[in-house]
Amino acid sequence: xxxxxxxxxxxxxxxxxxxxxxxxxxxxxxxxxxxxxxxxxxxxxxxxxxxxxxxxxxxxxxxxxxxxxxxxxxxxxxxxxxxxxxxxxxxxxxxxxxxxxxxxxxxxxxxxxxxxxxxxxxxxxxxxxxxxxxxxxxxxxxxxxxxxxxxxxxxxxxxxxxxxxxxxxxxxxxxxxxxxxxxxxxxxxxxxxxxxxxxxxxxxxxxxxxxxxxxxxxxxxxxxxxxxxxxxxxxxxxxxxxxxxxxxxxxxxxxxxxxxxxxxxxxxxxxxxxxxxxxxxxxxxxxxxxxxxxxxxxxxxxxxxxxxxxxxxxxxxxxxxxxxxxxxxxxxxxxxxxxxxxxxxxxxxxxxxxxxxxxxxxxxxxxxxxxxxxxxxxxxxxxxxxxxxxxxxxxxxxxxxxxxxxxxxxxxxxxxxxxxxxxxxxxxxxxxxxxxxxxxxxxxxxxxxxxxxxxxxxxxxxxxxxxxxxxxxxxxxxx
Amino acid sequence: xxxxxxxxxxxxxxxxxxxxxxxxxxxxxxxxxxxxxxxxxxxxxxxxxxxxxxxxxxxxxxxxxxxxxxxxxxxxxxxxxxxxxxxxxxxxxxxxxxxxxxxxxxxxxxxxxxxxxxxxxxxxxxxxxxxxxxxxxxxxxxxxxxxxxxxxxxxxxxxxxxxxxxxxxxxxxxxxxxxxxxxxxxxxxxxxxxxxxxxxxxxxxxxxxxxxxxxxxxxxxxxxxxxxxxxxxxxxxxxxxxxxxxxxxxxxxxxxxxxxxxxxxxxxxxxxxxxxxxxxxxxxxxxxxxxxxxxxxxxxxxxxxxxxxxxxxxxxxxxxxxxxxxxxxxxxxxxxxxxxxxxxxxxxxxxxxxxxxxxxxxxxxxxxxxxxxxxxxxxxxxxxxxxxxxxxxxxxxxxxxxxxxx
Numbered sequence: 087x088x089x090x091x092x093x094x095x096x097x098x099x100x101x102x103x104x105x106x107x108x109x110x111x112x113x114x115x116x117x118x119x120x121x122x123x124x125x126x127x128x129x130x131x132x133x134x135x136x137x138x139x140x141x142x143x144x145x146x147x148x149x150x151x152x153x154x155x156x157x158x159x160x161x162x163x164x165x166x167x168x169x170x171x172x173x174x175x176x177x178x179x180x181x182x183x184x185x186x187x188x189x190x191x192x193x194x195x196x197x198x199x200x201x202x203x204x205x206x207x208x209x210x211x212x213x214x215x216x217x218x219x220x221x222x223x224x225x226x227x228x229x230x231x232x233x234x235x236x237x238x239x240x241x242x243x244x245x246x247x248x249x250x251x252x253x254x255x256x257x258x259x260x261x262x263x264x265x266x267x268x269x270x271x272x273x274x275x276x277x278x279x280x281x282x283x284x285x286x287x288x289x290x291x292x293x294x295x296x297x298x299x300x301x302x303x304x305x306x307x308x309x310x311x312x313x314x315x316x317x318x319x320x321x322x323x324x325x326x327x328x329x330x331x332x333x334x335x336x337x338x339x340x341x342x343x344x345x346x347x348x349x350x351x352x353x354x355x356x357x358x359x360x361x362x363x364x365x366x367x368x369x370x371x372x373x374x375x376x377x378x379x380x381x382x383x384x385x386x387x388x389x390x391x392x393x394x395x396x397x398x399x400x401x402x403x404x405x406x407x408x409x410x411x412x413x414x415x416x417x418x419x420x421x422x423x424x425x426x427x428x429x430x431x432x433x434x435x436x437x438x439x440x441x442x443x444x445x446x447x448x449x450x451x452x453x454x455x456x457x458x459x460x461x462x463x464x465x466x467x468x469x470x471x472x473x474x475x476x477x478x479x480x481x482x483x484x485x486x487x488x489x490x491x492x493x494x495x496x497x498x499x500x501x502x503x504x505x506x507x508x509x510x511x512x513x514x515x516x517x518x519x520x521x522x523x524x525x526x527x528x529x530x531x532x533x534x535x536x537x538x539x540x541x542x543x544x545x546x547x548x549x550x551x552x553x554x555x556x557x558x559x560x561x562x563x564x565x
Numbered sequence: 566x567x568x569x570x571x572x573x574x575x576x577x578x579x580x581x582x583x584x585x586x587x588x589x590x591x592x593x594x595x596x597x598x599x600x601x602x603x604x605x606x607x608x609x610x611x612x613x614x615x616x617x618x619x620x621x622x623x624x625x626x627x628x629x630x631x632x633x634x635x636x637x638x639x640x641x642x643x644x645x646x647x648x649x650x651x652x653x654x655x656x657x658x659x660x661x662x663x664x665x666x667x668x669x670x671x672x673x674x675x676x677x678x679x680x681x682x683x684x685x686x687x688x689x690x691x692x693x694x695x696x697x698x699x700x701x702x703x704x705x706x707x708x709x710x711x712x713x714x715x716x717x718x719x720x721x722x723x724x725x726x727x728x729x730x731x732x733x734x735x736x737x738x739x740x741x742x743x744x745x746x747x748x749x750x751x752x753x754x755x756x757x758x759x760x761x762x763x764x765x766x767x768x769x770x771x772x773x774x775x776x777x778x779x780x781x782x783x784x785x786x787x788x789x790x791x792x793x794x795x796x797x798x799x800x801x802x803x804x805x806x807x808x809x810x811x812x813x814x815x816x817x818x819x820x821x822x823x824x825x826x827x828x829x830x831x832x833x834x835x836x837x838x839x840x841x842x843x844x845x846x847x848x849x850x851x852x853x854x855x856x857x858x859x860x861x862x863x864x865x866x867x868x869x870x871x872x873x874x875x876x877x878x879x880x881x882x883x884x885x886x887x888x889x890x891x892x893x894x895x896x897x898x899x900x901x902x903x904x905x906x907x908x909x910x911x912x913x914x915x916x917x918x919x920x921x922x923x924x925x926x927x928x929x930x931x932x933x934x935x936x937x938x939x940x941x942x943x944x945x946x947x948x949x950x951x952x953x954x955x956x957x958x959x960x961x962x963x964x965x966x967x968x969x970x971x
Contacts, residue, residue, distance in 0.1 A: 223859070391913070
């Protein structure tokens with residue numbers, strides 16, 4: 087494969103549906119379930135469907151169109167799959183350097199480590215924590231993604247036994263970590279056909295690692311700390327060797343090396359996106375865990391704290407995988423939420439459907455509350471009502487996807503909208519009272535809402551976590 | 566490199582007892598919920614429920630060539646770009662010789678490359694931190710309150726604590742009490758508070774208002790005139806204020822305007838344009854609104870990143886240093902709420918929430934952070950120091966990470 091430094095792929099912004107349409111069969115056959123080929127082309131350009139959803143395109147007759155289409159749509163950062171089956175995790179596949187240029191795909195995978203010298207109980211506990219980790223956030227479940235098995239013993243048999251235990255106890259994709267090819271080979275024997283990510287090929291062991299990757303059909307990490315030139319040379323060599331799925335580790339340095347860390351990650355991404363450097367167009371792996379190397383005599387919290395903020399910086403600066411040691415919720419939570427935020431599609435609207443939502447089994451005496459259709463507000467309120475196990479109606483008012491306080495200030499949430507929403511919802515036929523509980527932050531609309539809707543207003547709490555307490559104190563007393 | 570190692574070690578040791586001391590004190594605090602006004606913070610959030618499209622891996626057959634037996638050298642050219650624009654440099658605070666009374670002034674801005682693209686350009690002026698001080702009791706997160714509980718009623722003592730113990734580069738005195746809906750304190754009373762704070766500390770000051778566009782203008786006018794020449798940052802000038810009047814008294818008395826807009830680059834440009842009629846560019850810092858981690862941080866981040874890139878690409882209306890109300894991180898309930906045991910202790914979760922919010926925006930290009938928690942401030946300052954000290958990573962040592970025993 088030749089180096090194509092200045093090839094310059096069509097920027098994602100410049101790619102128009104017409105470019106795709108021209109290469110489609112243009113028969114409007116609707117087999118893709120779109121109205122016509124142009125509609126399909128638009129969705130393809132927006133990355134909402136893949137071209138493989140067009141059955142005629144995959145036939146021999148259209149082979150000549152399929153290849154250039156594939157090339158045209160190829161992301162600057164190659165997509166690599168770790169693991170197999172339903173638990174496989176895709177990484178990379180990114181089209182743009184900055185999220186506002188389009189959107190980011192494949193959120194940073196978070197891997198938790200275990201080692202081959204860890205007491206079994208500790209290892210099982212860590213695997214269980216990684217598997218069970220979940221946090222409900224605006225209608226999504228945030229989770230951890232992978233287990234990294236490190237050999238600290240450098241003993242193939244020990245590593246093999248550990249990997250065996252790990253695969254027996256988790257379906258999460260694995261990263262097998264050792265710079266000794268014999269150790270990795272032993273580990274692979276215990277995890278056949280599970281397509282773990284191998285960590286890592288270096289300037290010293292690349293050949294043996296390449297053989298392992300080819301033999302077991304695994305993606306391979308290239309590790310060249312603080313040396314992008316070596317990293318690129320190794321990548322070039324491995325591609326020539328026949329290894330296609332690579333992941334790059336340019337080195338994560340703590341403390342005074344932080345500048346190098348950010349520089350290397352940023353330079354590699356820019357070379358791939360802006361200079362069309364295909365040899366660097368692979369997913370990046372960050373190792374915030376190195377914070378523990380500097381722990382010394384300091385308390386564990388210090389290492390956890392540093393590991394957490396290093397992870398945050400790498401999630402923002404282009405990492406496709408981060409390997410972590412700490413499994414504490416306080417340190418993981420900010421990072422899984424940051425990851426969700428950074429990978430949210432900036433092209434999509436922000437709201438949930440307005441309308442009447444039912445919680446539990448409300449009757450004609452049950453409370454009626456309202457909130458806005460800002461996704462985060464709605465899911466927060468909904469989760470608070472659910473966890474309180476109360477039977478209630480919640481009216482979601484269209485505030486154009488803005489939170490209560492801002493919507494009131496910006497006139498996006500008005501008494502008129504609340505009154506209209508009440509009427510349209512039909513809740514008037516479901517309850518016999520006429521009492522509406524409004525968000526504390528919309529208190530200043532009380533009078534107007536009463537006037538416009540004819541309902542009596544009860545000003546509720548400013549934070550929905552106080553809804554259960556409010557209902558107990560204020561609603562019970564009402565009847 | 567023993568010298569470097571020594572330095573790293575020193576930094577590590579410096580942080581450890583400091584943070585631990587803070588953390589230890591955090592544990593002692595009795596925990597209650599609190600309520601925090603987000604004020605004019607505007608929040609949007611994108612639902613991320615859209616599944617990423619499936620992109621099948623390309624089926625390219627490997628080239629049929631002999632397997633290499635040695636590493637094939639590849640060229641790596643540092644991918645440097647040039648930018649037609651430059652962020653203006655803004656000086657905050659004035660020393661005696663500059664017409665004020667501060668011990669030293671602080672310059673922010675001046676970037677000619679995106680934040681910490683140090684392979685292109687080293688950072689001219691490291692980002693700085695201003696700590697929040699309030700002129701009357703306000704609801705604070707417990708994790709924050711414990712550090713300042715002895716000075717809550719004394720802005721001067723609070724400012725001193727912020728500078729001497731927490732390492733603040735600047736202090737923000739929030740004149741909340743002038744709010745007509747609260748104490749409705751007079752501009753003269755506000756001036757007195759500022760006077761006390763200015764006497765207590767010699768760092769540059771940020772003058773915060775109450776959010777009432779009419780009252781704030783009156784208060785800022787009085788403060789600007791009384792402290793003429795001090796180059797205070799007036800926080801903030803908004804679209805619903807009498808922009809002409811404010812810009813004029815800021816110009817006349819030698820201060821700096823913080824141009825605040827609610828997460829919309831067009832509005833930011835528009836307000837800056839109105840200010841240009843009366844103020845030189847070097848007298849304007851902009852605040853594009855900070856939303857908390859989990860509560861619209863994606864919007865704040867992208868807005869700031871876009872603004873900075875636009876400024877560097879030659880849009881002069883966005884080529885201003887950026888300020889962030891990072892304290893807004895505490896508006897996220899996950900920063901302060903008592904949660905299930907697996908997410909505790911919140912005494913660590915809270916300040917980390919502020920750190921993560923700050924670091925995300927640091928990488929977008931923020932120059933001035935308005936912050937709250939001492940541990941978060943300490944961490945941000947340590948990181949900016951590391952990023953601007955010209956240190957470098959030890960590759961040989963790093964290779965051992967794979968087999969490190971924890």
